[in-house]
Amino acid sequence: MITLRALRAPCLALTVVLVVPTLLATALAGCSREPAAPSAAATLELRVEGMTCSACELTICGALTALPGVTSCAASQPDSKVTVVYEPGKTNPAQITAAIRATGYEVPSTP
Numbered sequence: 001m002i003t004l005r006a007l008r009a010p011c012l013a014l015t016v017v018l019v020v021p022t023l024l025a026t027a028l029a030g031c032s033r034e035p036a037a038p039s040a041a042a043t044l045e046l047r048v049e050g051m052t053c054s055a056c057e058l059t060i061c062g063a064l065t066a067l068p069g070v071t072s073c074a075a076s077q078p079d080s081k082v083t084v085v086y087e088p089g090k091t092n093p094a095q096i097t098a099a100i101r102a103t104g105y106e107v108p109s110t111p
């Protein structure tokens with residue numbers, strides 16, 4: 001009997017050790033399988049040089065809103081500033097900067 005008891009106790013402990021992590025892993029896997037929340041929009045403010053009128057603002061924002069992931073654009077020629085709201089999973093500051101430079105305007109800082 002003593003032998004049997006001594007044998008059962010480790011068996012029970014082993015069961016707990018094996019089952020609990022499995023349940024935890026299952027719970028965690030369940031969590032990670034939930035649909036990811038839509039990524040929050042990011043705002044990028046850039047100094048853009050070379051704008052001389054409102055047509056320049058339109059040119060830049062036209063190019064930026066054509067980029068996938070850019071949700072809004074505001075350009076201010078008097079402030080030499082362009083503010084872009086974008087979805088980080090779809091575009092990034094480097095692509096946005098490149099798109100502005102492609103229109104012929106200068107972006108002094110490299111993000």
Ligand SMILES: [Cu+2]
Nearest residue numbers: 052053055056
């Ligand atoms: Cu202009």
